[in-house]
Amino acid sequence: MTSPLKPPKKKDPQKRSIVPTLPPLGRSRAALGLTVAAAEGRFALQHCAECGTVQYPPRDACTHCLSVELDWRDTPTGGTVIAETRIHASPDPYFRERLPWRMGTVKLDAGPVALAHLHGDVGRGDRVRLSLHLDKAAQGVIVALPTERTDVMEDDPLMRSLTAHPRHRRILITDARAPVTLPLIHALQKAGASHVFVGEAEAWRRWPGRAAIAALENVSIMPLDVTDADSLQSLAGEIGGKTDILINTARFIRPGGVLGGDTVFARDEMDVNVLGLMRLAQSFGPGMAARTADGTNSAAAFVNILSAHALSPDPGYGVFAASQAAARSLSQTLRAEFSHSGLRMMNVYVGPTDDEWHQPLPPPKVTPAALARSIVDGLIEGLEEVYCGDVARDLAERWRRDPGVLERELTGGGA
Amino acid sequence: MKRQSYDGVVLTAPVTVPYVRYSQETAHWWIARALRGALDKAGMSPRELDGFSVSSFTLFPDTPVGLTQHLGLTLRYLDTIPMGGASSVVAARRAARAVQAGDVDVVACVAGDANRIDSFRRLLSSFSRFSMDAAYPYGYGGPNANFALLTDAYMAEYGATREDFGRIAVAQRDNALRNPDALMKKPLTMEQYLSARPVSDPIALFDCVMPCAGAEAFLVMRENEAERRGLPFARLDGTIERHNAFPDDPIQLRGGWAMDADELYEMSGCAPGDIDLMQTYDDYPVISMMQFEDLGFCAKGEGPAFVRGHDLTIEGDFPHNTSGGQLSVGQAGAAGGYLGMVEAIRQVTDEAGPTQVKDAARALVSGFGMINYDRGVCSAAAIISGGNA
């Protein structure tokens, strides 16, 4: 049985914060497929395109027929633990700090045998559900979980290290006015967030809905404008040391393509959506990256919400899509920069949202509540790439299949 | 097709360079000392040597090619055996064939490794791609964790107890106390074994070898050459070698020996009952127990009963790892794969001194190597007998 995680005590200011260490980082190129799947929360292994044999560990040729056509495919998650150990000694600094560490040998229903992290509620002889998670080194690892949900299973120290669960964490949402913010606060509080800071730009403009947020318990509205580096620096000085998860909801969007478009709007889109992300990362990122091993409420994730058209533009929102592509690119650089700390860089891709800027568009559109759920689910699962809603999932799928065809389809080339 | 014998080829000039826990010296230094020792024993100058077989994990950035120039050797046979615990058997059988065929006159088989502070961790981190991708990220327990899993599964499957494995470790310590070169100098009781601090359950401290620096060597040459030089020698009666046996076993409860043991005895013209002493590869007791089973000393799963029923010390009814084995002497990298062979040559040539088994005529040397991912991949074994047998 997992013991419920206790709210952390206040930090002893005389103790040095624990410097984050990482589990082993090195991987072969083939093994990166595990990381890609883990980032999206899929359990995928290599399948031989010729004979169908499922391969593990990842490799370059089929262990059965020597075909080099190995495809990453979603794979049945069942398995049985056939051996287990509790490691009491490791030369690796990351694991040394977390001993004893449980792992085991799992025979997969799909065929191969995997060494896996064991959830505290499973052991030798148990049927398990296998899952791929990103570890602190941002690499995909296999975890053996109970087949049925057990009490507070997410509080298991292993799961805590593999996810960005909001429980007992302090979260900063950057734009109070974003439609997603209120349902997001509710979802985070339901998941156990201890405090939610909400950024408000231009406090000199009244806006509906402020009172509803201001009235919530354990929620503070703070001055924050992603276009103003000074405001970010001031706020980071105030709450940067206790921001465990940052969710960037700031977004500037106007319809329009390039020829009929407006460079003033374009500049705002770049300023808020691209440079805003950069400024946020510069002001809050280093502090968060230094606190990823800081106990129960350690810093865990930096969340960015992107239009799925970051992958391929909708010409009706062409300039906005350009800003999203740029923001996605920045997020990938940030992911590389954060990878040395164990801080997760999570992108949530969303299709057209049900708001004023997509009002004339036909459904399906993503409601603020659905987006909020996706964000919190992604944190709970510890994902780095989240697709919210059918449009985003469909677009990502088509993009993976053929970015060139997708571009032509979106620009009116498809029947 | 029936395999040809190794008639006319012998193993001789066994040398151990005493191990040390940590050393600033390089693998080159250790290998040079072992090679020099073997050549001195044979009365050969390095200029006369024309064959060299090397096993080492810590030569980087060199390979044995670099060693030829480094050590001033001019060779017509150069081999590198990267098979860890299986290295000595594999080195011997290949060298024997080359000598037998006349491709080379004398092959010096040498294994040696350095051990600086932290070099074990760094060695592990570059050990294999599957380990890097699929083993180390799971607790980084190294071989301890791998063998803990095998031990856990073996205990569950066959009802072995910690005490059964303890019998192997305790007997080896008894043997080691006679070996002045063993790193472990204190007696080990069963109680100490059972109460030792856990390393990776169910494995505890005395199930694990101590990494150290050291080197081992022997020479392979024609029998008449050994006689000419007045060297005691061992004949190679039979060998086997197997890699990645039983790949469909979900966990390793048997090794490649189980595929090839019958052939080993047939080639050697003997049976398990004819073996006077056995040198297993003992990086963990569980794997020695599997070697007893897979090499026919008892049936599969009867390893625990076997160790309960036999005395594994030098003077016992089943002398095993007479030098103390890696568990008590130390594991000097790839030299760990030579420890049993070099000791066996000494035993059957009556040169073992304080660890000598009385009337030791025939020895079985078994090797096991390379945890590539979840199990040891290489297995090998040889039966050798004294020149006067």
Place this chain on the structure above:
Amino acid sequence: MSVLSDMALALASGSVRVVDLTHRLDPDFPVIILPPEFGQCARFRMEEVSAYDHRGPAWKWHNLTLNEHTGTHFDAPVHWISGRDVPNGAVDEIAPENFVGPVVVIDCSEGAAKNDDFELTPEVIEAWEAEHGPIPEGAWVLMRTDWSKREPIDYLNMQEDGPHSPGPTPEAVKALLERGIRGFGAETVGTDAGQGSHYTPPYPAHYFLHGAGKFGLQCLTNLDQLPPTGAILIAAPLKIRGGTGSPLRVLALVPGKAS
């Protein structure tokens, strides 16, 4: 010669004082908000280029982003459609003598305190003239509301039906133009009332003033330190090519204690 030397002496002695009517340019200072589908006024932003560091070891400086109409600013005739054909209607074309001139202050602070939508009407102008004499030709007319003393959120005073702040009625603007004024200035974010879009024509101050080639000043402060009459205003916009306005430092010369 003697006027200017007298002036220098007066400034040195304090018998003429300089009052700064300018707000600090600050990222948090409100700007006018239009419906979101329209282009928006850029907020003032400073981006550090270097600060005695690896980007410039011995110096500190910033890049600025702002609109012509950000902060305390000047409106030129070409700012409004009605003034687009006014000759020399852009800030770089306006003759410099226009930037220095007499100023009168109509104090509406009492009314504005009671009514966010307080209107400057011809009646208010006439009442002021009854007390202080006719508004001189060529004078700046500033409407004092003490709006500059408000909290930022009450300054723009945005409600669901738009902003609420004082300003002149169309009739009042026409009355001022009849008096030949140089321009009109306000403490609020625009020369027009917050609800100025509901007048006919909408935004009468902008419409009539600029159509007549007159100037506007907005986001002024410290108007309570000016006498109703007798001060001189210095309001020189940046010389921006074709500029419709400009942030600027607005100074008033007022009689000091010694006078």
